[in-house]
Amino acid sequence: MKIHLKVWRQAGPTAHGQFVNYTAENVSPHMSFLEMLDVVNEGLIRKGQEAIAFDSDCREGICGTCGFMVSGIPHGPEPHTTVCQLHMRKFKDGDALTLEPWRSKGFPVLRDLIVDRSAFDRIIQAGGYTSVNTGGAQDANAILIGRDTAEAAMDSAACIGCGACVAACKNASAALFTSAKITHLSLLPQGQVERGTRVLNMVERMDMEGFGSCSNEGECEAVCPKGISLRNIATMNREYWKAILSS
Amino acid sequence: MTLDSKVPSGPLAEKWDSHKFASKLVNPANRRKHTVIIVGTGLAGASAASSLGELGYNVLSFCIQDSPRRAHSIAAQGGINAAKNYQNDGDSIYRLFYDTIKGGDYRAREANVYRLAQVSVNIIDQCVAQGVPFAREYGGQLDNRSFGGAQVSRTFYARGQTGQQLLLGAYQSMQRQVARGQVKQFPNREMLDLVLINGQARGIIVRNLVTGQLERYVADAVCLATGGYGTAYYLSTNAVGSNVTASWRAHKRGALFANPCFTQIHPTCIPVSGEDQSKLTLMSESLRNDGRVWVPKNTGDKRRAADIPESERDYYLERKYPSFGNLVPRDVASRNAKQVCDEGRGVGETGLAVYLDFKDAIQRLGHDVVAARYGNLFEMYEKITGEDPYTVPMRMYPAIHYAMGGLWVDYNLMSNVPGLHVLGEANFSDHGANRLGASALMQGLADGYFVIPYTLAHYIAGTKVEKVTTDHDAFKEAENSVQDRINKVLAVKGTKTPRELHRQLGRLLWDDVGMARNEAGLKKALATIPKLREEFWQNVAVPGDANNLNKNLEYAGRVADYLEFAELLALDALTRTESCGGHFREESQTPEGEAQRDDAHFSHVSAWEFQGVGKTPTLHKEPLVFEEVHPSQRSYK
Numbered sequence: 001m002k003i004h005l006k007v008w009r010q011a012g013p014t015a016h017g018q019f020v021n022y023t024a025e026n027v028s029p030h031m032s033f034l035e036m037l038d039v040v041n042e043g044l045i046r047k048g049q050e051a052i053a054f055d056s057d058c059r060e061g062i063c064g065t066c067g068f069m070v071s072g073i074p075h076g077p078e079p080h081t082t083v084c085q086l087h088m089r090k091f092k093d094g095d096a097l098t099l100e101p102w103r104s105k106g107f108p109v110l111r112d113l114i115v116d117r118s119a120f121d122r123i124i125q126a127g128g129y130t131s132v133n134t135g136g137a138q139d140a141n142a143i144l145i146g147r148d149t150a151e152a153a154m155d156s157a158a159c160i161g162c163g164a165c166v167a168a169c170k171n172a173s174a175a176l177f178t179s180a181k182i183t184h185l186s187l188l189p190q191g192q193v194e195r196g197t198r199v200l201n202m203v204e205r206m207d208m209e210g211f212g213s214c215s216n217e218g219e220c221e222a223v224c225p226k227g228i229s230l231r232n233i234a235t236m237n238r239e240y241w242k243a244i245l246s247s
Numbered sequence: 248m249t250l251d252s253k254v255p256s257g258p259l260a261e262k263w264d265s266h267k268f269a270s271k272l273v274n275p276a277n278r279r280k281h282t283v284i285i286v287g288t289g290l291a292g293a294s295a296a297s298s299l300g301e302l303g304y305n306v307l308s309f310c311i312q313d314s315p316r317r318a319h320s321i322a323a324q325g326g327i328n329a330a331k332n333y334q335n336d337g338d339s340i341y342r343l344f345y346d347t348i349k350g351g352d353y354r355a356r357e358a359n360v361y362r363l364a365q366v367s368v369n370i371i372d373q374c375v376a377q378g379v380p381f382a383r384e385y386g387g388q389l390d391n392r393s394f395g396g397a398q399v400s401r402t403f404y405a406r407g408q409t410g411q412q413l414l415l416g417a418y419q420s421m422q423r424q425v426a427r428g429q430v431k432q433f434p435n436r437e438m439l440d441l442v443l444i445n446g447q448a449r450g451i452i453v454r455n456l457v458t459g460q461l462e463r464y465v466a467d468a469v470c471l472a473t474g475g476y477g478t479a480y481y482l483s484t485n486a487v488g489s490n491v492t493a494s495w496r497a498h499k500r501g502a503l504f505a506n507p508c509f510t511q512i513h514p515t516c517i518p519v520s521g522e523d524q525s526k527l528t529l530m531s532e533s534l535r536n537d538g539r540v541w542v543p544k545n546t547g548d549k550r551r552a553a554d555i556p557e558s559e560r561d562y563y564l565e566r567k568y569p570s571f572g573n574l575v576p577r578d579v580a581s582r583n584a585k586q587v588c589d590e591g592r593g594v595g596e597t598g599l600a601v602y603l604d605f606k607d608a609i610q611r612l613g614h615d616v617v618a619a620r621y622g623n624l625f626e627m628y629e630k631i632t633g634e635d636p637y638t639v640p641m642r643m644y645p646a647i648h649y650a651m652g653g654l655w656v657d658y659n660l661m662s663n664v665p666g667l668h669v670l671g672e673a674n675f676s677d678h679g680a681n682r683l684g685a686s687a688l689m690q691g692l693a694d695g696y697f698v699i700p701y702t703l704a705h706y707i708a709g710t711k712v713e714k715v716t717t718d719h720d721a722f723k724e725a726e727n728s729v730q731d732r733i734n735k736v737l738a739v740k741g742t743k744t745p746r747e748l749h750r751q752l753g754r755l756l757w758d759d760v761g762m763a764r765n766e767a768g769l770k771k772a773l774a775t776i777p778k779l780r781e782e783f784w785q786n787v788a789v790p791g792d793a794n795n796l797n798k799n800l801e802y803a804g805r806v807a808d809y810l811e812f813a814e815l816l817a818l819d820a821l822t823r824t825e826s827c828g829g830h831f832r833e834e835s836q837t838p839e840g841e842a843q844r845d846d847a848h849f850s851h852v853s854a855w856e857f858q859g860v861g862k863t864p865t866l867h868k869e870p871l872v873f874e875e876v877h878p879s880q881r882s883y884k
């Protein structure tokens with residue numbers, strides 16, 4: 001197959017960016033999307049040109065490192081799939097695709113398709129944990145947790161922090177990411193002690209980082225590679241008001 | 248040089264307790280006067296950073312990803328072992344210890360392994376307290392599965408995402424310490440050199456991967472938790488950014504590299520499909536609990552799986568190993584897959600695959616139960632191959648997965664370089680010649696949460712370090728040498744990409760230093776690697792410069808290190824003429840074709856000392872003494 005690419009090139013955080021056209025030749029349907037880009041890059045490098053900067057690590061859809069817009073959709077057209085897990089068999093010969101970085105105030109572009117997502121770390125720093133030091137934990141089976149509760153917590157905990165939710169949202173809201181962690185911990189007995197302060201601090205931090213507010217568009221859920229549900233945001237809002245009222 | 252393992256005396260079960268008591272302590276008020284560098288934020292690094300931060304040390308934490316949460320540990324699927332015996336099925340600390348020693352083919356230190364089994368129970372408690380959502384029974388207790396050939400159910404798991412949940416637990420604890428100011432984190436940093444002052448590890452040189460600037464950091468001690476070197480083989484199950492660079496550069500500064508030839512090949516990975524493939528995807532070993540492995544009885548049988556009648560299928564693991572069947576350890580399963588493919592009985596387009604079939608499991612348990620157990624893995628398989636494992640058997644082939652070898656450490660997890668500690672997959676210590684499934688996560692967290700807080704304190708309390716800043720000459724020298732190497736890479740301006748060279752090296756290692764090794768092949772590898780290295784320095788293509796984000800430059804630096812390291816890997820494999828665990832020397836097998844150990848000559852750790860690139864390193868041997876278990880020929884029949 002032949003794939004036509006229009007790729008955002010930007011040399012650095014403050015540099016002026018622009019789209020550049022490339023053609024990926026001899027694309028095999030077995031390749032992943034990133035392997036297709038690897039091959040394009042190999043061609044550029046051999047010509048002495050700088051490769052298109054994109055990031056990836058696990059290439060299995062779990063680390064959350066990869067991610068950019070493929071023709072306007074974070075991670076591309078395949079539902080519940082990170083771009084590293086997207087395979088070229090989903091495309092056809094002659095397709096024209098536009099590749100762009102996540103666009104959000106909270107995620108400044110570092111180079112080409114790579115953005116700075118450190119804001120997510122800072123949201124977790126604001127309270128996305130249980131305050132227990134190493135050592136001295138009670139026996140694990142002393143805390144009984146119903147299977148359904150554990151499964152529901154796991155549904156929220158499955159977030160990979162890739163940032164697709166922010167990129168999809170017209171407000172560039174980080175509500176899905178933030179609410180997933182709040183929900184995970186608020187469902188479990190271990191998360192109860194700090195339940196109120198956690199939600200207040202994390203929401204405050206999220207706003208400080210320049211992310212927009214959630215207006216329930218649902219785009220985030222639609223593009224989330226891990227299928228994190230919008231219900232997390234409803235939980236976060238409930239937790240937030242409960243905490244406000246009781247503080 | 249004599250290698251002192253510092254294993255405490257006394258009965259095995261009491262060694263760790265008495266060692267902890269004998270260790271020196273750092274007064275709580277003094278801890279903030281000590282800075283510790285931790286390179287790596289996988290399970291080992293993140294757990295160490297959070298624990299040492301909680302204790303009050305100043306921790307500086309580094310990783311190459313854009314966030315510590317993305318370390319390679321995140322990809323672990325299957326689970327984590329612990330000797331909790333919650334299932335009342337006969338598990339105990341002693342049994343986990345015994346299984347690990349035996350599984351490692353008697354090439355690990357007894358005392359380390361016993362300690363690992365002891366602290367395993369605390370790990371689960373700690374993780375649950377953090378809110379790790381492990382799988383539960385209906386009554387609310389923790390669920391367990393049997394994993395990787397264990398005859399007890401001691402594996403804790405969180406769906407197929409155990410590594411993710413354990414890492415997020417450790418990462419969140421670490422972020423809490425970042426918020427408190429105890430841990431300073433430096434993501435997007437690659438360690439490119441270790442700085443020694445008066446023979447002690449005192450700092451590191453890193454490259455800021457966003458700005459390209461070199462940076463210097465000084466501390467009282469350095470911990471490396473930088474993971475394994477499986478990516479030397481190019482195609483592996485490891486994350487594509489995993490590398491040997493940090494370990495290798497520490498090795499070049501004097502740290503001994505132990506047992507590099509002990510690499511693990513995982514039997515169930517999705518087979519290679521094309522030239523441009525960048526990595527191999529592991530399918531969790533738990534699949535072997537219900538899937539049956541087979542190939543056609545006849546060579547060259549190209550019929551579709553469904554068209555091959557039962558009578559013409561060879562369930563070779565069940566046939567050869569009746570008591571373990573499909574659950575034999577990884578090395579045995581991998582070698583047998585290679586063997587049937589070498590016989591011409593492999594399946595799929597390339598003939599380099601065996602079937603893993605769920606037909607019987609679906610019949611026995613029903614579609615829904617199988618979906619509940621393995622649904623996400625089946626989905627992943629379908630995404631990659633386009634085939635539906637509910638109706639067509641999976642195709643599997645072994646791939647490089649894990650490094651048992653690593654930097655040599657003593658019982659305190661300290662290398663031979665004073666102050667340089669090594670944690671997790673980066674060290675060599677606990678898995679001998681073969682690691683059991685679900686034991687790497689256990690070891691990473693054991694090292695970080697429960698061992699290093701004690702042993703590092705002992706080092707700090709008992710060691711005088713000179714007060715220095717990063718202006719010290721040793722920092723200048725190290726930074727200059729890093730800068731020179733970067734300049735040298737950029738100056739080549741050749742025509743071959745780092746990926747092409749890496750792929751070439753990988754193929755060579757896979758063919759000659761892979762699943763089965765022999766003298767001729769290893770000698771061939773040793774003759775070829777230096778030529779490839781020369782080609783790199785003559786012809787590598789790295790456009791752009793060093794003053795910004797340049798992925799290709801990062802990659803080239805790592806490939807340059809693989810090209811040096813690979814020689815050590817092959818040499819170690821050549822020197823160890825016995826077979827043991829994952830290291831199979833064709834010259835050393837039993838009449839049935841199983842690995843034949845040679846305890847008389849090889850019951851030791853091979854620790855190599857660097858003498859210069861292309862120069863033969865010096866071999867130091869640490870004898871392995873077995874006081875508790877009696878090494879026997881492993882048998883899974």
Ligand SMILES: Cc1cc2nc3c(=O)[nH]c(=O)nc-3n(C[C@H](O)[C@H](O)[C@H](O)COP(=O)(O)OP(=O)(O)OC[C@H]3O[C@@H](n4cnc5c(N)ncnc54)[C@H](O)[C@@H]3O)c2cc1C
Pocket residue numbers: 286287288289290291292309310311312315318319320321322323324325326327328409410436437438439472473474475484485486489490492493529648649670671672673684685686687688689691
């Ligand atoms: C697909 C897969 C599945 C697995 N499943 C299981 C399982 O079910 N159970 C089990 O027990 N084990 C499993 N393993 C093995 C296990 O995941 C690893 O052995 C373990 O996670 C390693 O942890 P670590 O902390 O030592 O290193 P890693 O998690 O590899 O972390 C390395 C860290 O070092 C950093 N780093 C590396 N180089 C540098 C450098 N030069 N400078 C700065 N930082 C650097 C990285 O950024 C990273 O933070 C699996 C492995 C794979 C590949």
Ligand code: FES
Pocket residue numbers: 055056057058059060061062063064065066067082083084085
């Ligand atoms: S590279 Fe890890 S999720 Fe895509």
